Amino acid sequence: MTDIGLPLARTRGYDLAGLARSAARTLAPPAVAFLLLIGGWELVSRSGVVSTRLLPAPSLVYATLTRSLDVLLEQAQPTFWGAVAGIAAAALLGIALGLAVSYSATLMRMVYPTIIFFQLIPKVALAPVFLLWFGTGFVANVTFSVFIAFFPVLVATITGLQAAPPSYERLCRSLMMARPRMFLTVKLPFALPHIFAGLRIGVTFAVIGVVLGEFITAQTGLGYIILFSANNFETALLLAAILLLCGVGIVLFAFFLALEAVVIRLYDSR
Structure with a gap:
């Protein structure tokens, strides 16, 4: 022994x-x-x-961050929840539309070129349009976030659903397997890594979308603090807000990494 x-x-x-x-x-x-x-x-x-007004030392940025942490955390809340709402809505829309166009060639030809066309339009140029349509505030920021984060989730879903080897699908058809079961046993396992890759990209775009919306429409949020600091040459506060914004992005990115690991492990254990 x-x-x-x-x-x-x-x-x-x-x-x-x-x-x-x-x-x-x-x-x-x-x-x-x-x-x-x-x-x-x-x-x-x-x-x-x-000049320290242009490039404050990291020690000064840290001191500003600790001194203004309560205010910055309060302003980070609308940015964080706006990004959460944006990526959640983008995930639902992107995955649902990706499933639909993957199973309908007609719908693919009808919808996909239009989505590509809107994706090629510079997003900042559409910000005034969103301002006219949705006004100012949280809803406008979330809508802008969804518009930016939606496309990578859609493309990743379509790519993932096409990733299964054709031989697997031929085998399922030869066994007369129902389409829902073929989707769950063949297509979805190959699609999950692609979908989560799209979500990880989309969550970074969602944060960008919320911040761009706050630049233009909001009176709260880290985007507003960044713009306010730049206009008043408070570079240390600006960098402190950017540092906290990076923290928001890292938290959301890490969440989707952990969610991917849990979902794939649960799915593989079935």
Whole structure:
């Protein structure tokens, strides 16, 4: 028993050591690059080569962030929930329309070119139109967010539903498998990674859409704080708001990464 147990213990220790070395190799280069960037930025700002109003030191940005954290967190709430509502609506619309056009060639020819046409229009140019249609405030920001985040989810869904090998589909048809069962057993497993990839891209676009809407229409939100800070040359507050905005994007991106892992694990366990 001892002889059997010792190799397992050594193997586990070796695996843990290997994971630690792999994590160190993965994390060390970006960590070193980040520290060099922050250190160089601090030195340049403190040297007086660039005005602190244009490029405040990271230490000043951090001090501003901690001093104004309560206000920034309050302003981050409409931005966060606007992005959540935007990506949720974009996911529902994109996945539903992707399913519809994937199973109907006629609908694909009717709808897809129109969507491509609207996607090619610069989004900022349509912001005044959304302002006229939806007014100012939360609804306008969410609508603009959905408009930007919708397309990558749609394309990823269509691509994913076409990713199953044709031989798998021929086998299902030869077995006279019903289309709903073929979708659940063949098409959906191949489509899920693509759909979640589209959602991860879409969530970044949703945050961008909300911020663009806040630039134009809102009186609250991190986008409004960024615009207000730029107009008043409060660069430290501007960078602090951008830093918190990055945090909002990272939280939402991480949520979809975790959701993908849970959904795929649950689906594979069936």
